[in-house]
Amino acid sequence: MYIRQLCTQVYLLDKLEVSHFWVFLVYKQDRQNALDLIFTDTHNVIEFTKDTEKIYRDGVTSENITVRFVYQETSRAASIVHKSLTNSSVAVIELRPRRSNLLCPAPNSAVAYMSVGCPSGRHIRVQLPDGDNCTEKANPMYNNGYTIPAGRWADLITNKISKEDKFVKIPEGAYLCQVCCCMYLPVPGLLLQEPTRARSAVAEIGCPIFVGNEEPFRPVLEMYDYNKFVKLVKADFVLWEVNGRVDYAYTHNAEQMLCLRSAQSWSKMRELSNYSLPPEELWGADNYMSCYHLDEDDEYITEEEHHLKYEVLNYTSPNRITFNHDYDSLLVFKVKVVDSQSSFCDLSATFAVTIKGIVVPRDLKDIALANYAVLTAIVLSLIATYVWFHRRTIDRQIPMQETKAESFPAVGYIKT
Known part of the structure; x- marks a missing residue:
């Protein structure tokens, strides 16, 4: 039994990114088997590591393989990748069991292609x-x-x-x-x-x-x-x-x-x-x-x-x-x-x-003139108000003084 996790056939690998492929193989213990990874990269700008985990139970072996791919950043790789971006250089990844059975319903091999460059979108x-x-x-x-x-x-x-x-x-x-x-x-x-x-x-x-x-x-x-x-x-x-x-x-x-x-x-x-x-x-x-x-x-x-x-x-x-x-x-x-x-x-x-922020006019002269005009108007209005109230107070005090003089005539004193 052979199961793979390859969703698409073409992968784009960007810088600082890691791509993981997972493969699962199940076989009987009396029929030893293994998974082979065949990786072809003509420019040698992609490196990979493979981790394998085996589980034995009831005469059956389950083999779980995770493959990690990463772009190898070197001065030589940068020069190669710059050319490969225009020449569409692609690495080939193939995973397949050493022994296969035509009666097995699962696929007998998995092939994917990986290119180094900018992913679409x-x-x-x-x-x-x-x-x-x-x-x-x-x-x-x-x-x-x-x-x-x-x-x-x-x-x-x-x-x-x-x-x-x-x-x-x-x-x-x-x-x-x-x-x-x-x-x-x-x-x-x-x-x-x-x-x-x-x-x-x-x-x-x-x-x-x-x-x-x-x-x-x-x-x-x-x-x-x-x-x-x-x-x-x-x-x-x-x-x-x-x-x-x-x-x-x-x-x-x-x-x-x-x-x-x-x-x-x-x-x-x-x-x-x-x-x-x-x-x-x-x-x-x-x-x-x-x-x-x-x-x-x-x-x-x-x-x-x-x-x-x-x-x-x-x-x-x-x-x-x-x-x-x-x-x-x-x-x-x-x-x-x-x-x-x-x-x-x-x-x-x-x-x-x-x-x-605070909306300030661009011409500061306009601000100064406007402030001067407002302050002048306020000062003049205060002066006019003071003069008006002062005159009204004086006009009211004069009739009152005359009324008091008429109500209280002068009284003479006789010296004895």
């Missing part, structure tokens, strides 16, 4: 806070669009701070019923002209995450295969604001993060690319270098670089971003996993953050 999402209800916090001020003031956004390629306001238009009809919402909620997307593309951009963003002013924030990433949750992403990632906003900051520098070598940053990556690439192509798994890995030829971090902000985030890292302003605003971020050891997939996601 794999992507990441940004986790929403527990109990966050978009419908209760929907802000109508973003229905048509919003303005980013001058000095608070920069060109995404050159990083040059703009001296003009930027209006981010939300295309008409760009609404999406989100999982966390009970109604159609307008959420801002990119500045796109085609309605279909606009809806797609909004669909990527999902429900905005509400963050308080100066509250440290770090997005939590979740990995999904289609709609099935896989795990939390604990790899290094970076983020940027898709409309170029720069009014946010990182909480930790390289010294606080205990970096051994110079840490990568957006400014350094732009300089290396000669200010010619968009953020999507600027920084990724192909050129990311952790500041904790120091090779023999690398130099230790300098005192000046110690004080530079650390612009890489991680699920377990204390580094956060803060929004140092007290006005209502909305930021649309794109997050990208840059750790080359985490996955073969290009993992990125878009999400929105709404900062709840």
Whole structure:
């Protein structure tokens, strides 16, 4: 009797993942048998281990075999896998008993194929806070669009701070019923002209995450295969604001993060690319270098670089971003996993953050003039009220004095 646990014939093995195959064989003790594992991997990038457990009872032997497959990460394997992803290199796994019986109803062999690469439908999402209800916090001020003031956004390629306001238009009809919402909620997307593309951009963003002013924030990433949750992403990632906003900051520098070598940053990556690439192509798994890995030829971090902000985030890292302003605003971020050891997939996601603050007009002169006018009006009204009451009091006291003088005439005294 031969039972197998091979649900499909083709398996994709991603980095940091383990695939298990389970096989169960039952045979009589007087007819010794065993299971043979035949594994063919022309590139030798997958390694496996086999655990066997035998149970003897009533003259019958039950043999339980579990095979564990894992991707073997080496520099040679990385080069081979990079080529195999385009050449569709596949390893062959075959499990079969040494002795078989044609009368046995179970299959006599099991064949599966394993490929190293990105599983179909794999992507990441940004986790929403527990109990966050978009419908209760929907802000109508973003229905048509919003303005980013001058000095608070920069060109995404050159990083040059703009001296003009930027209006981010939300295309008409760009609404999406989100999982966390009970109604159609307008959420801002990119500045796109085609309605279909606009809806797609909004669909990527999902429900905005509400963050308080100066509250440290770090997005939590979740990995999904289609709609099935896989795990939390604990790899290094970076983020940027898709409309170029720069009014946010990182909480930790390289010294606080205990970096051994110079840490990568957006400014350094732009300089290396000669200010010619968009953020999507600027920084990724192909050129990311952790500041904790120091090779023999690398130099230790300098005192000046110690004080530079650390612009890489991680699920377990204390580094956060803060929004140092007290006005209502909305930021649309794109997050990208840059750790080359985490996955073969290009993992990125878009999400929105709404900062709840006090709405302050952009022109402070208007505030000063308005406050001056209000204070002047209050002072003048108080003076006018005082004068009016003072005059009324005087006008009332004069007739009363005259009445008292008439009621009590002067009395003369005779001296004796």
